[in-house]
Amino acid sequence: MSGIADTHSSLLQSLQATAESCPGRAALLGDCEGFTYAELLQEVTTIATAMRNRNLDVVGLFANNGPRWLLVDLACQLAGVTLVPLPGFFSAQQLQHTISASGLQGLLTDMPGYFADVPVFGKGEALAGMTLLLCKQVQPATLPAETAKITFTSGSTGTPRGVCLSNETQFATAEALAVSLAPLRCATHMCLLPLATLLENVAGAYTCWLLAGTLLVPGLERLGFSGSSQLDMQRLCACIDEHQPDSLILLPQILKSLLEQVDNFGWQPPPTLRFVAVGGGKVAADLLREATKRGLPVYEGYGLSECGSVVALNLPGAVREGAAGKALPHCEIALRDGEIVVRGPHYLGYLGVTEDPGERSDGWLATGDLGSRDSDGFLHITGRKKNILISSYGRNISPEWIESELLRAQDVLQCVVVGDARPYCSALLLPRPGTDVRQIEDWIGTVNRALPDYACIRRWAVLPQPLTFADGLLTANGRPRRDCIAERYARVIEDLYVGEPQKISPSTPAPSPADNRRSGEQNPGVA
Template sequence: MQLIEQITAYAAQYPTRNALVGLRGLETGGSTKVNSNSDLSYAQLFGALDALASGLQRQGIEVLGLFADNGPEWLLVDLACQQAGVTLVPLPGFFSAQQLEHTIRASGMQALLTDDCERFTPLEPVGEALGELAGLTLIEIPQATRVALPAETAKVTFTSGSTGTPRGVCLANETQYATAAALAQALVELGCARHLCLLPLATLLENVAGAYTCWLLGGTVIAPSLEKLGFHGSSQLDPAQLCRCIDECQPDSLILLPQILKLLVAQVRLGQWQAPPSLRFVAVGGGKVSPELLRQARTLGLPVFEGYGLSECGSVVALNLPGADCPGAAGRPLPHCEIRVCDGEVQVRGPRYLGYLGDSGVGSDMDGDWLATGDLGAIDKDGFLHITGRKKNLLISAFGRNISPEWVESEILLTPMLLQCVVIGDARPHCCALVFPLPGTEDAQVDRWIQAINERLPDYAQIRNWARLPAPLSFDDGLLTANGRPRRDAISHRYAESIETLYGESHAVL
């Protein structure tokens, strides 16, 4: 059963059951930012999305942009677009003005909904406000040019590319539903009835694996503002505020990125937080997770399970589960897809994307029905998928040894005193690392930690020398991708001269 049909059925069967909950934002500087403080039952959710879908159809909108904070409004617009047959283009909050202008033109959107008009009024393609829908301002794009999107494109979601312009992935509703249905099938026995949306809703992982899956299970989706969750800007997070929000919401399930899991583990180890007993399942994905971090999290009361997916496949394709778990692996394939490893590269067959924004169709990453992911991996005898790194990131040492930098970085970043790490060593006799420590960390502390990690690594992957980064890597300076992964070529170019010194010194400050 498709998502809208399932919500309709629940509205008839359980009309008073909570479907969508919003929370009031934090008071800062004497002002309060309100996302929504109203709970919507399934009957109310059905009525609200039906009314909003009719409003979109009356406006004659075919492609709609959405730039808004997390909250019920965001999810209502998403659902209403599906019901009205409108293509939705979620705009991530980290986009620059140049990226916003490019996306507005490239997608052919005729209008956009936003809670932040100031971000758009200076942009050349943007016109006047047409009014309000779902509590958001509807802005006209007067010179919109019709774009030939792939047939059945329901959503254009953005994934990190190798350049400063993330790629728009065109998805059908059916592909998103297939992922959510497979996850609901896998999680039904856990009884997860309350899901807290912790990641930005413009992230496909959160709206498909989080909200959609919860609704297919008849549960309650909790959608606080990002400020309420402790997020500030595109990359700052207050872990204490995040923990307070989790305690207030008492969710059954969460989805985390590895760096957020690391912060939560640190809060527990410092005695500043304890995971609520309501938590039954915490999924972590979006990057390599150290098995040791997973073990630490579980020992401290966080029921964490690693998964793996990609936007081109509608999000999650493999997941560890209670009773089917292998720490360090990405899990077994979900029932809606197949996974194989060909020449060391992970390939997936099943529901997939329709093409990229601006492209004529699915590109050269397809081998028949199989999608080449660009990820390196292996499948063990028990059917668990192990991701070892990115194909394009593979380091080949001067002695011919293949080294996945993500593997070594995940080990080094186990300590809370190191916030960022980039391993280098392609065509070099050994590996070195660029690190950004927690302020106040002394060189001797970093030395001791790296020596301890080296004892767990084979000699060809050990870190012989390291250097401090002068400032944290960020998306804004072009050194991180949209989802926080290092842009290795850009980093190597930026710090080329200093990297050369690493191969003659024990450590350095760049």
């Protein structure tokens, strides 16, 4: 472990301190193998040495959740290698773009057969318990100095955008979270999201280790994940029951599905759970309230890849319903013309972009998110600046606000609100299979009663099929790509604005999902 003390990674230095004081403490446990803190650092040093011997500078990682994923991550920090995590849900075209844009010299994977027909890779060799596929022809990419990790976010198009991060920025985020969560004494964290997700990578794994905790990393199949968006909730609940973690990180849709398991199948959250962070999208206050009542200690947060993940978080003793929490100690948050700006550790730049229009000369980063801050300093997220709908009557409407309310219903799986330059708002909805359309009508009526007149949903249509990342209609974390959806369903949306709308009521006829599938058309459910 002689190289650890000289590294610039404060995370590795913290791991070494824990290994020296508690060498036998479990640091990393997977389905088939585990490591104490002492064993972890020994293995990381071995892998880092192998990387140096091969003169690797930029390495991709495409692998299942498990100890090996994180060992490679740490080894890259020790060896000074830029790591490029590749999400498992990327399409072949997106993977090819990522590989070429980042100038990979090699790819570590536990699924070499997946790349058997990719001509850029040569014969594989063993490394870190995986297969290293070396690139035949390397076109080096120009990376900002100190780039330790390139995390790819979907952006607003189907082409992934590379966010270049330093070890220091990632560590600053994890350290701020560790300081804030230390009073909870969470001893075990279970990684539920894919490790290629920066939120789980930094806020989950790194933060757990800075708290000298044990990281639980079951494979994605054990967690119930399959494909790009399928999740078997019964398997997920069984995995949580088996591991009895102290903390979890959830996306809003997973939280909603867990509540359905409680209400419909009698699942009970384990008594060990002390902290469940929810992020990745706006969450309705009622959903968080109901989760708390059912034994899930949920706390909403807010962050972005450009700032190394989380920048604001609700915490025990400092919770505000409907808010994303207060700024963490490593950053400042302010508002300029309604847009959230952040100052503190942040990204080095976008891959292949020489000028960054988001960063101001005074160090404040424009996030593109709209919000407000109350008198107690809690941040409230209202939507994306570019997503604001301006009705033909001149009213500004955040679609995320209405969508979060509609998605509180168990029978509504997906929702996209439209209405830009239109006289009223409409919605594209994906009901749960078998749902009576009149139940949806009733629910829209209930939501409308709590909305101002200009934000009420006057008409809606059934989506003929789920919106997915693979189809280019969702971002990597499940947010709708509104321009793509508007283009794909232009005819459906246009039909929602033919004639005069009436007030939605349970007695109004509406098409069922089955009717839409039979006809091959998406006629609106007109109220």
